[in-house]
Amino acid sequence: MSGKGKDSLLGNKIAAGLLTAGLIFWGANRIASIVVPSEAPKTPAINVPGLQTAAAPVVAAAAGLESIIPLIATGDVAKGAAFVQQQCAACHTLTSGGAAGVGPNLYGVMGSPMFSGSFAYSDAVKDKAKGNWNYDNINAWLAAPMTFAPGTGMSYAGIKNVQTRADVVAYLRTLSANPLPLPTADEIKAATAAPAATGAPATAAATAPAATAEAAPSIDTLFATADLAKGKALVMQQCAACHTLAKGGAPGVGPNLYGIVGAKSFSAPGFNYSAAVKGKAGATWTDDTLSAWLENPMGYAPGTMMAYPGIKNAQTRADVIAYLNSNSDKPEKLP
Ligand code: HEC
Numbered sequence: 615m616s617g618k619g620k621d622s623l624l625g626n627k628i629a630a631g632l633l634t635a636g637l638i639f640w641g642a643n644r645i646a647s648i649v650v651p652s653e654a655p656k657t658p659a660i661n662v663p664g665l666q667t668a669a670a671p672v673v674a675a676a677a678g679l680e681s682i683i684p685l686i687a688t689g690d691v692a693k694g695a696a697f698v699q700q701q702c703a704a705c706h707t708l709t710s711g712g713a714a715g716v717g718p719n720l721y722g723v724m725g726s727p728m729f730s731g732s733f734a735y736s737d738a739v740k741d742k743a744k745g746n747w748n749y750d751n752i753n754a755w756l757a758a759p760m761t762f763a764p765g766t767g768m769s770y771a772g773i774k775n776v777q778t779r780a781d782v783v784a785y786l787r788t789l790s791a792n793p794l795p796l797p798t799a800d801e802i803k804a805a806t807a808a809p810a811a812t813g814a815p816a817t818a819a820a821t822a823p824a825a826t827a828e829a830a831p832s833i834d835t836l837f838a839t840a841d842l843a844k845g846k847a848l849v850m851q852q853c854a855a856c857h858t859l860a861k862g863g864a865p866g867v868g869p870n871l872y873g874i875v876g877a878k879s880f881s882a883p884g885f886n887y888s889a890a891v892k893g894k895a896g897a898t899w900t901d902d903t904l905s906a907w908l909e910n911p912m913g914y915a916p917g918t919m920m921a922y923p924g925i926k927n928a929q930t931r932a933d934v935i936a937y938l939n940s941n942s943d944k945p946e947k948l949p
């Protein structure tokens with residue numbers, strides 16, 4: 615046993631420790647309240663029509679995210695598997711005992727401790743490793759990895775369509791000798807009843823997954839405000855790695871896109887299209903069909919080789935289509 619002197623010394627140390635901790639806590643709170651305004655501005659400073667409010671993507675993406683819980687039981691495992699093969703398998707192995715690649719092996723990931731496999735995880739995800747992967751946290755992670763864990767090593771834009779996320783997770787759960795149980799009726803009820811349970815701010819409505827590919831509204835009204843320069847910049851950045859755009863350009867990973875608006879779909883001579891799009895070949899690319907394709911290539915032609923998640927913002931699609939239309943000998947008359 616320790617003597618009295620040591621005890622009171624220990625007492626002093628504890629008191630000093632508590633005081634220091636208190637000061638640090640107080641200081642941190644002060645700093646946080648200075649750095650982070652407690653309330654978002656009521657109206658965005660700049661209001662560009664058609665541009666989604668880029669000011670609050672973090673809050674909106676996390677809080678307004680539609681739950682996959684009601685969709686898991688009916689999720690299409692085959693579609694999920696095809697999607698994962700196409701978009702994830704370049705970085706992740708899926709078989710039991712598979713080696714880590716660019717990312718960790720995903721066998722048995724559902725229900726397992728987060729970011730805890732044998733893999734050199736980035737620092738960005740280390741403090742997100744709280745508990746096990748469940749239907750809620752995997753939903754948020756796959757919707758927007760960089761929002762979930764800014765700086766993550768998973769350079770993947772995310773899956774915006776809630777049904778696609780559900781299909782992918784329905785598939786991931788099968789990669790296990792002992793799959794995570796499906797959501798219970800009560801959990802489904804809770805998820806359906808309270809989509810805003812996480813305190814979704816009003817702005818979240820803007821990013822709510824209301825318009826899916828199936829019910830995509832026409833973008834006809836958006837060409838009047840289309841910005842060719844923006845469309846061109848996006849195409850150079852996101853499409854030109856796979857597509858040439860100049861007249862007579864050679865096919866790359868994808869076919870040449872000169873004169874594509876108004877052309878016969880999936881019919882460029884000399885390009886070897888995937889079986890997935892053959893059934894859709896020979897129609898005419900209109901602004902509406904191109905819009906549906908570019909919004910969600912995998913939804914439009916499941917299994918397509920075009921490994922591109924799609925352009926969710928309708929005005930951005932209009933910008934891109936207006937630019938593609940201008941890149942032609944005889945541009946079509948857009949609405
Ligand atoms: C470009 C490579 C890349 C792509 C594509 C990719 N991932 Fe990842 N993934 C990673 C990396 C790297 C990590 C580790 C994250 C870190 O350390 O920041 C990761 C982590 C994960 C984790 C967490 C695993 C664990 O051990 O807890 C899951 C789940 C996951 N990815 C699923 C997917 C799914 C599903 C897709 C496709 C829809 C996908 N990933 C696409 C690279 C990728």
Ligand code: HEC
Binds near residue numbers: 857869881925
């Ligand atoms: C990772 C490579 C890749 C990226 C990135 C990509 N594409 Fe594609 N694209 C393809 C492939 C491959 C096909 C052929 C689809 C098939 O055979 O399944 C295709 C087909 C197309 C078609 C149909 C062409 C035809 O002959 O009818 C259009 C239009 C198109 N892409 C536009 C775009 C636009 C616009 C972007 C950028 C917003 C883009 N693509 C990004 C690879 C890509």
